[in-house]
Amino acid sequence: MELSTIAQQLVNGIQSGAIYALIAVGYTMVYGILRMINFAHGEVYMVGALVAWLGTSRDWYGVVSHSSTGGLVLLIATAMLVCMTLGVLIERLAYRPLRHAPRLIVLITAIGMSFLLQNLALILFGADPKTVPLTWRTVQLGGISVSLGQLVLLIASLSFMAGLQLLVKRTQFGRAMRAVSEDFQAAALMGVPYDRVIVGTFAIGAALAGAGGAMTAIFVGAPVTPTFGFMPGVKAFVSAVLGGIGNIPGAVLGGLLLGVIEALVGGHPTLSPFRDAIAFCLLIAVLLFRPAGLLGRAVQEKV
Amino acid sequence: MSETILEVRDLHVAYGAIQALKGVSLTVQRGEITTIIGANGAGKSTLLRAISALVRPTRGVIRYETSDITRLPPHRIVQMGIIHVPEGRRIFAEMSVYENLLLGAYSQWGRDLDERLERVFAIFPRLKERLNQRAGTLSGGEQQMLAIGRALMARPRLLMLDEPSLGLAPFLVREIFQIIRQINQQGVPILLVEQNAHMALEIAHRGYVLETGRMVLTDTAANLLRNPAVREAYLGG
Ligand SMILES: Nc1ncnc2c1ncn2[C@@H]1O[C@H](COP(=O)(O)OP(=O)(O)O)[C@@H](O)[C@H]1O
Ligand SMILES: [Mg+2]
Numbered sequence: 001m002e003l004s005t006i007a008q009q010l011v012n013g014i015q016s017g018a019i020y021a022l023i024a025v026g027y028t029m030v031y032g033i034l035r036m037i038n039f040a041h042g043e044v045y046m047v048g049a050l051v052a053w054l055g056t057s058r059d060w061y062g063v064v065s066h067s068s069t070g071g072l073v074l075l076i077a078t079a080m081l082v083c084m085t086l087g088v089l090i091e092r093l094a095y096r097p098l099r100h101a102p103r104l105i106v107l108i109t110a111i112g113m114s115f116l117l118q119n120l121a122l123i124l125f126g127a128d129p130k131t132v133p134l135t136w137r138t139v140q141l142g143g144i145s146v147s148l149g150q151l152v153l154l155i156a157s158l159s160f161m162a163g164l165q166l167l168v169k170r171t172q173f174g175r176a177m178r179a180v181s182e183d184f185q186a187a188a189l190m191g192v193p194y195d196r197v198i199v200g201t202f203a204i205g206a207a208l209a210g211a212g213g214a215m216t217a218i219f220v221g222a223p224v225t226p227t228f229g230f231m232p233g234v235k236a237f238v239s240a241v242l243g244g245i246g247n248i249p250g251a252v253l254g255g256l257l258l259g260v261i262e263a264l265v266g267g268h269p270t271l272s273p274f275r276d277a278i279a280f281c282l283l284i285a286v287l288l289f290r291p292a293g294l295l296g297r298a299v300q301e302k303v
Numbered sequence: 304m305s306e307t308i309l310e311v312r313d314l315h316v317a318y319g320a321i322q323a324l325k326g327v328s329l330t331v332q333r334g335e336i337t338t339i340i341g342a343n344g345a346g347k348s349t350l351l352r353a354i355s356a357l358v359r360p361t362r363g364v365i366r367y368e369t370s371d372i373t374r375l376p377p378h379r380i381v382q383m384g385i386i387h388v389p390e391g392r393r394i395f396a397e398m399s400v401y402e403n404l405l406l407g408a409y410s411q412w413g414r415d416l417d418e419r420l421e422r423v424f425a426i427f428p429r430l431k432e433r434l435n436q437r438a439g440t441l442s443g444g445e446q447q448m449l450a451i452g453r454a455l456m457a458r459p460r461l462l463m464l465d466e467p468s469l470g471l472a473p474f475l476v477r478e479i480f481q482i483i484r485q486i487n488q489q490g491v492p493i494l495l496v497e498q499n500a501h502m503a504l505e506i507a508h509r510g511y512v513l514e515t516g517r518m519v520l521t522d523t524a525a526n527l528l529r530n531p532a533v534r535e536a537y538l539g540g
Contacts, residue, residue: 192409
């Protein structure tokens with residue numbers, strides 16, 4: 001590969017990695033407090049993208065002028081709000097009744113929830129790919145071409161992740177979340193309302209996934225289908241495991257790493273067909289050689 | 304005239320097929336230290352965990368001041384001022400000492416936070432020195448101090464301590480018991496669970512003896528110290 005190709009693929013990789021990271025933090029936060037994998041999380045991302053398409057594909061009486069900055073901010077915020085509500089509903093309706101059920105049952109429920117949301121999207125909006133009718137100017141930086149959309153997406157994702165880090169490290173809610181994740185009974189003895197922290201965690205994770213979906217539809221122009229969330233969901237899950245499941249900075253690192261590796265392989269003339277297999281190879285390698293992930297501590301089961 | 308602030312009546316708790324408590328009753332009087340002594344596995348921790356709603360009783364009533372708290376969730380019980388320092392300390396090892404103390408104040412978030420911190424530092428100066436250290440790196444004694452300091456951040460109106468002396472060197476045990484007495488003298492009623500029966504009865508006003516899920520004896524601490532059966536079973540003759 002030529003140097004300029006590598007540089008170009010690096011930029012593309014960081015962009016898709018930022019999206020993986022936005023989804024991955026949701027997996028990892030929920031795992032941190034409940035020790036479960038919320039497999040419906042990729043579908044939340046899909047719903048975020050659908051909201052973006054809905055918002056831009058019609059006029060909405062001029063309320064949302066989607067070509068304006070304010071309009072796009074409003075649209076992404078709406079997607080986040082819708083997804084947040086969805087995340088809360090999923091927790092309340094599907095997972096909370098199973099709080100004391102065996103893990104396998106929760107796992108199967110999560111997969112069922114994922115299919116349910118895919119099929120709901122299929123029934124409501126059909127299977128044809130939907131593209132947000134916006135295009136972004138491309139700028140040349142050295143030999144690399146970057147669309148303004150990509151740039152905005154990258155900056156916004158990084159800001160979201162910085163915001164999340166502040167929330168987790170500096171606020172009372174963030175401390176409560178970490179306390180529940182470390183020892184939920186001790187957290188209860190501090191007066192931390194366990195159920196509220198769980199709902200809040202789902203809400204935050206879903207809002208970030210929703211932002212990721214909306215931004216992918218708006219800034220990358222990726223066509224939205226009912227299975228739009230499946231692959232990114234799986235890859236974000238791999239990112240979370242790669243970084244160390246339960247570890248938020250780990251999820252961000254894992255996402256960026258996976259994005260970059262995929263893009264580099266994808267840019268290689270002979271290796272490119274194997275692009276989508278990378279994630280799975282990485283997953284197997286991590287599980288075999290470093291099950292705690294890159295930033296995770298040695299895995300400890302909670303009693 | 305003493306006044307009952309906590310009353311447990313006919314409490315039954317089971318873990319699956321294991322009956323851990325089989326009809327336990329107890330009262331805690333305002334201003335006093337009440338201790339529960341008993342062998343390993345008697346059900347002491349289970350009793351405290353039931354009061355804190357970490358386990359659900361199958362039968363019985365728990366009353367705190369004028370309200371029935373038997374069915375309340377744990378965080379509501381903490382809000383009412385019943386603060387439980389669990390067996391094994393259970394500090395948040397990944398967090399700093401400061402963050403542990405802030406979590407202690409979770410149920411009583413308010414303006415006087417700094418004041419409460421200063422009061423904790425006055426009792427445990429070592430915590431102030433280690434404020435930004437990861438709590439998991441503290442020594443056992445320091446962790447117990449943090450666990451108690453964290454509880455004090457919640458402005459306890461009833462403090463429950465589960466084996467605070469467990470695993471500590473003798474001089475530290477004396478220090479911890481000294482501090483428990485000091486906290487009590489500031490007006491906080493205490494429910495103290497201990498295997499170290501001698502030390503516990505020394506500082507307590509009233510004691511209960513728990514044997515395999517049943518209260519077998521209750522009396523003033525002074526009388527229990529003199530009781531031949533208690534001396535035989537728990538005080539080494
Ligand atoms: N989580 C649990 N699951 C099953 N049995 C338990 C559990 N916790 C305690 N027990 C049992 O309940 C009884 C009382 O235990 P515990 O309250 O811890 O006693 P103590 O604090 O007096 O040592 C013991 O027989 C113990 O084995
Ligand atoms: Mg015990």
